[in-house]
Amino acid sequence: MQPIAVFDLDGTLVDSAPDLHAALDRLMASRNLPGFARAEVVGMIGDGAKVLVERALAARGKAFDQPALDVFLEDYGRNAAVETAPFQGIREALEELTKAGWRLAVCTNKPVAPAITLLRALGLSDHFRTIGGGDSYPTRKPDPAHLLHTLRDAGGMASHAVMIGDHHNDMAAARGAAVPAVFAGWGYGPRSMAAHATVAERPADLPAILASLRHG
Numbered sequence: 001m002q003p004i005a006v007f008d009l010d011g012t013l014v015d016s017a018p019d020l021h022a023a024l025d026r027l028m029a030s031r032n033l034p035g036f037a038r039a040e041v042v043g044m045i046g047d048g049a050k051v052l053v054e055r056a057l058a059a060r061g062k063a064f065d066q067p068a069l070d071v072f073l074e075d076y077g078r079n080a081a082v083e084t085a086p087f088q089g090i091r092e093a094l095e096e097l098t099k100a101g102w103r104l105a106v107c108t109n110k111p112v113a114p115a116i117t118l119l120r121a122l123g124l125s126d127h128f129r130t131i132g133g134g135d136s137y138p139t140r141k142p143d144p145a146h147l148l149h150t151l152r153d154a155g156g157m158a159s160h161a162v163m164i165g166d167h168h169n170d171m172a173a174a175r176g177a178a179v180p181a182v183f184a185g186w187g188y189g190p191r192s193m194a195a196h197a198t199v200a201e202r203p204a205d206l207p208a209i210l211a212s213l214r215h216g
């Protein structure tokens, strides 16, 4: 059975906060609400687009409404790859892992449409057998079923998988699926979110760490 490495997207493969921030600030401006500092937006990322918009509106004392999410997704879908780029060393790490025999997949809480748009725009989509988005299955991370569905669609198995992510949602999904987790130390989550997972400081560390976690 081929080993499979499942990657989180935002904060792990790509530094997407600038474009999420810009689209969120345009939504706020359209409602005459003040925008956010980058650190505030980074703290709101991790549970998908709906929760991001919910948190932004709540921070301004407003209730969530569906048109706000529709406006945000329409804008973000067109502008997901303006400033967003892979973290330094990610392209090389993905190439190295593929050469070492790993199958690759993405398991992200971002809706699948902008996730695919973004990975295509950055020339990364061909690396991945499957992209399991936040709306691809009935539940999403931290529910381990999101990771297990992604693994199934990629033709992989939990017993031969590793999950790499930057948020406690990634660590929790991996733990629930009995998949070893690697915490992306370069991402958006504070180090406390790593819990007991192995921490990778840089993308360049991934091939050696994943080799050490490989079963057979």
Ligand SMILES: O=C(O)COP(=O)(O)O
Pocket (backbone or CB within 6 Å): 008, 009, 010, 011, 044, 045, 046, 047, 048, 049, 052, 107, 108, 109, 110, 111, 167
């Ligand atoms: O869209 C988000 O909020 C998080 O997405 P991620 O699961 O790829 O980090």
Ligand SMILES: [Mg+2]
Pocket (backbone or CB within 6 Å): 008, 009, 010, 011, 012, 046, 165, 166, 167, 187
């Ligand atoms: Mg993430």
